[in-house]
Amino acid sequence: MNESYSINSAGINQSQHVSRLYSIQPIGCGLLHVESLISYVSRLATAHCVPTGLLVIKEIAPLINPKYGFSGESCGGVLNRIFANETSALNGFGNWAFGTVNAVEKLTCRTDISQLTLLNWKKVIFNRKLLKQQRAWCSFCFKESLDNSQSLYEPLSWSLEVLKLCPAHKTPLSNICPHCEKGNRPLSWYSKPGFCSKCRGWLGIDAYTYKVPNLKFKAGEDDEQLHCIKCVNDLLCMPPDSFSVKTKVSIASHLDHFLESLSRGKDSHLAQLLGTSVTQVRKWRKGQITPTLASLINICYKLQIDFPTLFEPICGEIIGKIYESEKKHKESSEKSVSYRPIKKATQKQKLVTSILETALLENPPPSVDDIAARLKYRNSSPLYVFAPEICKRVTQRHKIFLKEQQGKFKEQQGKFIREVLERFLGEYPPKSLENIASELGVKPRTLRSYERSLCKQISNNYSRFRTQKKDEKVEVLFEEMKQIAQSLYGKGIIPTPSRISPHMSSPGSILRLESRKKLEQFLQENEWF
Ligand SMILES: [Zn+2]
Ligand SMILES: [Zn+2]
Numbered sequence: 001m002n003e004s005y006s007i008n009s010a011g012i013n014q015s016q017h018v019s020r021l022y023s024i025q026p027i028g029c030g031l032l033h034v035e036s037l038i039s040y041v042s043r044l045a046t047a048h049c050v051p052t053g054l055l056v057i058k059e060i061a062p063l064i065n066p067k068y069g070f071s072g073e074s075c076g077g078v079l080n081r082i083f084a085n086e087t088s089a090l091n092g093f094g095n096w097a098f099g100t101v102n103a104v105e106k107l108t109c110r111t112d113i114s115q116l117t118l119l120n121w122k123k124v125i126f127n128r129k130l131l132k133q134q135r136a137w138c139s140f141c142f143k144e145s146l147d148n149s150q151s152l153y154e155p156l157s158w159s160l161e162v163l164k165l166c167p168a169h170k171t172p173l174s175n176i177c178p179h180c181e182k183g184n185r186p187l188s189w190y191s192k193p194g195f196c197s198k199c200r201g202w203l204g205i206d207a208y209t210y211k212v213p214n215l216k217f218k219a220g221e222d223d224e225q226l227h228c229i230k231c232v233n234d235l236l237c238m239p240p241d242s243f244s245v246k247t248k249v250s251i252a253s254h255l256d257h258f259l260e261s262l263s264r265g266k267d268s269h270l271a272q273l274l275g276t277s278v279t280q281v282r283k284w285r286k287g288q289i290t291p292t293l294a295s296l297i298n299i300c301y302k303l304q305i306d307f308p309t310l311f312e313p314i315c316g317e318i319i320g321k322i323y324e325s326e327k328k329h330k331e332s333s334e335k336s337v338s339y340r341p342i343k344k345a346t347q348k349q350k351l352v353t354s355i356l357e358t359a360l361l362e363n364p365p366p367s368v369d370d371i372a373a374r375l376k377y378r379n380s381s382p383l384y385v386f387a388p389e390i391c392k393r394v395t396q397r398h399k400i401f402l403k404e405q406q407g408k409f410k411e412q413q414g415k416f417i418r419e420v421l422e423r424f425l426g427e428y429p430p431k432s433l434e435n436i437a438s439e440l441g442v443k444p445r446t447l448r449s450y451e452r453s454l455c456k457q458i459s460n461n462y463s464r465f466r467t468q469k470k471d472e473k474v475e476v477l478f479e480e481m482k483q484i485a486q487s488l489y490g491k492g493i494i495p496t497p498s499r500i501s502p503h504m505s506s507p508g509s510i511l512r513l514e515s516r517k518k519l520e521q522f523l524q525e526n527e528w529f
Pocket of ligand 1: 138139140141142166167169170
């Protein structure tokens with residue numbers, strides 16, 4: 001690494017400048033699976049065949065601060081001293097991340113390295129509880145990358161404290177090595193995607209053959225985690241200019257808006273709904289503090305809104321204006337108490353109307369009851385009072401949707417029944433339609449309502465089969481009687497049905513009409529009767 005490199009090959013930037021380190025392409029920029037800065041640095045070290053720690057202290061750290069020079073020590077302790085036990089911060093948006101991004105960009109002649117950190121979020125998200133203090137990984141992802149001969153890397157999302165599931169596999173992220181049973185720091189001397197930095201063992205799912213990682217969550221947590229994945233996806237895919245100082249204002253005004261519509265203006269209601277303290281809610285509303293990422297995600301989950309909506313400054317401003325004008329109005333008409341409820345009702349009506357109008361664009365179309373439940377109304381009557389016409393349209397859309405769903409279901413069921421009946425039709429011995437229906441757990445008439453002609457064929461087949469079986473049985477009985485008659489005659493006894501009957505294997509069967517008729521005919525033919 002004492003010389004500079006410029007290599008023209010796949011994945012390496014063909015920059016005019018000669019970069020000191022290989023200019024490897026970062027993975028997934030602008031996507032949910034965007035690589036983390038630590039992962040990128042580890043891959044860079046692997047490409048140069050040196051331990052990650054060595055690359056960091058020899059090349060990166062001196063560019064962050066010249067006094068972090070290489071002193072000849074080669075252990076993870078140096079890293080922790082440099083980064084003050086906060087190696088996870090390299091993926092975040094503080095000074096460490098900023099310094100490391102600058103250093104790596106200088107060394108690789110790239111300009112996209114900041115996308116591997118949370119630097120873009122600096123203005124909008126609170127630093128507290130943002131990053132995991134331990135390395136977390138998805139063993140399925142490692143295995144899959146290896147099987148598909150893709151580069152092993154670690155997405156930035158895995159390092160977020162809020163995310164406990166792998167966004168790709170929806171399975172809990174692991175943090176204990178199956179070989180040495182130890183956890184890993186986010187950045188270590190031997191950090192390498194796919195491998196334990198302590199024992200350097202493979203971390204793919206096949207390494208967990210004996211110890212399956214704990215893949216269970218408390219009830220309800222799964223749902224929240226799936227919602228969390230969606231929010232993180234939205235966040236990582238949002239263009240960097242979505243995060244402006246206005247965001248704080250828009251989050252505050254969104255909370256105000258919900259306070260008015262859901263909690264009837266009471267902080268305590270909103271605090272209860274969000275599972276937080278009243279003081280917290282007040283501070284958020286006033287824009288005094290920015291909610292943590294976990295709180296933002298929780299707000300979206302509890303208030304059932306899309307994550308990007310929180311960051312929409314225009315919408316936020318409009319709502320803010322509405323709120324401001326309403327506040328002014330309240331102040332001016334504070335004394336005329338009788339007038340206030342009417343105004344408040346109008347405000348609510350506007351809100352409900354706009355929510356119902358938005359619902360008209362939703363797919364699948366919700367029912368009015370669904371929307372009422374979202375707005376925490378006990379039933380849908382207030383919605384019908386506020387906007388009867390729109391409610392009718394919402395209901396109509398929902399009905400059409402239900403009808404379509406029923407149609408689709410019927411079509412699928414019809415196809416299934418046809419396939420099953422065709423299969424039974426080819427089987428021997430054939431089954432009765434009643435038997436088939438009971439096997440399928442339906443009534444024969446249901447089968448007939450879908451496939452009348454197939455059902456008829458099945459019934460005909462079955463009754464032909466029954467007749468054939470009966471004929472065969474009569475023939476067997478007749479053969480037995482014939483032999484007994486001949487034997488009796490041979491002994492000088494005139495065979496009659498009553499004399500034959502006791503010698504038969506089942507004497508009563510001589511009473512059967514068909515076999516009896518045949519026997520009488522036989523006896524007459526031989527003039528024994
Ligand atoms: Zn995964
Ligand atoms: Zn290990």
